[in-house]
Amino acid sequence: TQLLEQSPQFLSIQEGENLTVYCNSSSVFSSLQWYRQEPGEGPVLLVTVVTGGEVKKLKRLTFQFGDARKDSSLHITAAQPGDTGLYLCAGPLTDSWGKFQFGAGTQVVVTP
Amino acid sequence: ETGVTQTPRHLVMGMTNKKSLKCEQHLGHNAMYWYKQSAKKPLELMFVYSLEERVENNSVPSRFSPECPNSSHLFLHLHTLQPEDSALYLCASSQDLGAGGEMVWGYTFGSGTRLTVV
Numbered sequence: 001t002q003l004l005e006q007s008p009q010f011l012s013i014q015e016g017e018n019l020t021v022y023c024n025s026s027s028v029f030s031s032l033q034w035y036r037q038e039p040g041e042g043p044v045l046l047v048t049v050v051t052g053g054e055v056k057k058l059k060r061l062t063f064q065f066g067d068a069r070k071d072s073s074l075h076i077t078a079a080q081p082g083d084t085g086l087y088l089c090a091g092p093l094t095d096s097w098g099k100f101q102f103g104a105g106t107q108v109v110v111t112p
Numbered sequence: 113e114t115g116v117t118q119t120p121r122h123l124v125m126g127m128t129n130k131k132s133l134k135c136e137q138h139l140g141h142n143a144m145y146w147y148k149q150s151a152k153k154p155l156e157l158m159f160v161y162s163l164e165e166r167v168e169n170n171s172v173p174s175r176f177s178p179e180c181p182n183s184s185h186l187f188l189h190l191h192t193l194q195p196e197d198s199a200l201y202l203c204a205s206s207q208d209l210g211a212g213g214e215m216v217w218g219y220t221f222g223s224g225t226r227l228t229v230v
Contacts, residue, residue: 009152033218042116042202042221043155088155100219102155
């Protein structure tokens with residue numbers, strides 16, 4: 001089973017601080033996606049990483065896909081209260097049409 | 113209206129009630145999904161429809177019954193639910209780009225229906 005483990009489960013920081021959340025698996029994924037879910041809303045896709053070692057930047061967010069394509073990280077620089085949300089990683093399951101495995105998520109709270 | 117719209121946003125139902133959740137997408141996608149989200153657990157895939165044909169039923173109890181009349185609409189019919197079925201039910205859509213549907217470039221989710229079974 002291709003499970004995704006996210007850490008930490010919860011992270012509370014002050015505005016302006018940096019943070020990193022992790023998504024790890026013992027299995028290889030062809031790609032990984034990161035979503036952010038705000039309270040009362042559905043997850044919103046932030047980025048898809050496809051190539052091992054790939055680094056993608058989205059404003060203050062930096063996403064990295066591990067060389068072996070088994071893990072990924074999300075780093076937020078100078079966090080703002082608007083970054084508060086549940087961060088989910090997801091990867092497509094092998095030989096399973098349209099089926100993605102999601103991690104349980106990291107709840108990030110950024111206080112002013 | 114654009115994106116994926118789910119109604120109702122909140123639903124409280126008794127265990128003997130019958131209700132339906134509705135999902136509509138205006139993105140021209142050819143695949144739609146139902147997911148269940150419970151606190152501190154990964155999203156659980158319930159059903160997948162591709163081109164209006166159900167391609168996945170992830171061992172979901174028969175008290176949940178999906179319906180996909182066309183590529184833009186998806187329903188989840190509920191009957192005789194249990195309190196442990198209380199959760200956020202998310203609808204999503206995507207565009208199948210692979211010949212066999214292997215690669216899905218991300219979901220567009222609706223805002224979800226918060227279901228409480230009493």
